[in-house]
Amino acid sequence: MIQTMKNKIIVSCQAWPGTPFYGDPRLMRAMAESALMGGAGGIRANGADDIREIKTTVDLPVIGINKLPDKRGVRIITPDFESARVLAEAGADLIAVDATVQSREDEAELQQLIQDIQIRLRLPVMADISNVEEAVRAERLGANVVATTMAGYTSYTKEHKTEGPDFELISRIVEQVNIPVIGEGRFALPSDVCEAIKVRGAHSVVIGTSITAPWEITARFARAI
Numbered sequence: 001m002i003q004t005m006k007n008k009i010i011v012s013c014q015a016w017p018g019t020p021f022y023g024d025p026r027l028m029r030a031m032a033e034s035a036l037m038g039g040a041g042g043i044r045a046n047g048a049d050d051i052r053e054i055k056t057t058v059d060l061p062v063i064g065i066n067k068l069p070d071k072r073g074v075r076i077i078t079p080d081f082e083s084a085r086v087l088a089e090a091g092a093d094l095i096a097v098d099a100t101v102q103s104r105e106d107e108a109e110l111q112q113l114i115q116d117i118q119i120r121l122r123l124p125v126m127a128d129i130s131n132v133e134e135a136v137r138a139e140r141l142g143a144n145v146v147a148t149t150m151a152g153y154t155s156y157t158k159e160h161k162t163e164g165p166d167f168e169l170i171s172r173i174v175e176q177v178n179i180p181v182i183g184e185g186r187f188a189l190p191s192d193v194c195e196a197i198k199v200r201g202a203h204s205v206v207i208g209t210s211i212t213a214p215w216e217i218t219a220r221f222a223r224a225i
C-alpha cells in the first residue's frame with residue numbers, strides 16, 4: 001500500500017472548527033473525491049467520522065490521524081492506542097502519529113504505540129517528525145514511513161521554519177534512513193512537488209492548505225493587491 005503512493009501526491013482533507021467545512025463529514029468526502037478526480041494517490045484525514053465517510057466513495061489509501069489531547073492536555077496527532085483503534089475501525093489504511101521528542105519524550109511508550117498499531121490493528125505507521133534525529137529515532141523504533149509534518153512546529157524547530165517545504169530536511173533524512181520519506185508541510189506549488197520527489201528523493205508528498213483551505217488560497221491572492 002505504501003508502494004502504491006510512490007511518486008504521487010497525497011491530499012490532506014481536514015476540517016477545523018471555525019472554518020466553513022467543519023461539522024459535516026460529507027464536505028471532506030467531497031474534498032477527497034476532488035483529490036481523486038485530480039490524480040491524487042492517497043488521502044490524509046482527521047478523525048473516524050471523516051474517514052468512514054471518505055471511504056464510502058473514494059478508493060484510495062487513507063492515512064488516518066486523530067488530533068486529540070494527550071495526557072498533558074496538549075492536542076497532538078494520534079496520542080494513544082484508543083485514538084488509533086477508532087481510525088482503523090473507520091477504514092484507515094495507515095496511521096500517522098506524532099513522533100516528535102517534544103510530544104513523546106518517552107521512547108518506550110512511542111515504541112509500544114507503534115507496535116500495538118502494527119500488531120493489534122495490522123496497520124503500518126507513519127511517524128510525523130520535525131528534525132533528522134526524530135526521523136532516525138522513529139525508524140529505530142519501528143515506524144514504516146516518516147513524514148516531515150512537524151518541521152517548524154516544535155519549539156526547537158520553529159526558529160528555522162522555512163517559508164515553503166523544508167527541502168534540506170527531506171534530503172538529510174533521505175540520507176539517514178532506509179524507510180520511505182514523505183514530504184509534508186507548506187507545499188504550495190507544483191514545482192515544490194517535483195523538487196521534493198525528483199531532486200530530494202521523497203517517496204511522495206502530502207499537501208493540505210494549498211488544496212483544501214480555499215480561504216487561505218483566497219488570502220494569498222487578496223494579499224497580492
Ligand SMILES: CC(=O)N[C@H](C=O)[C@@H](O)[C@H](O)[C@H](O)COP(=O)(O)O
Nearest residue numbers: 012149153185186187207208209210
Ligand atoms: C503541523 C500540523 O499539525 N500539521 C497538520 C497535520 O496533519 C495539518 O494541519 C497540515 O495541514 C498538514 O500537515 C499538511 O500541511 P500543509 O497544510 O502545510 O500543506
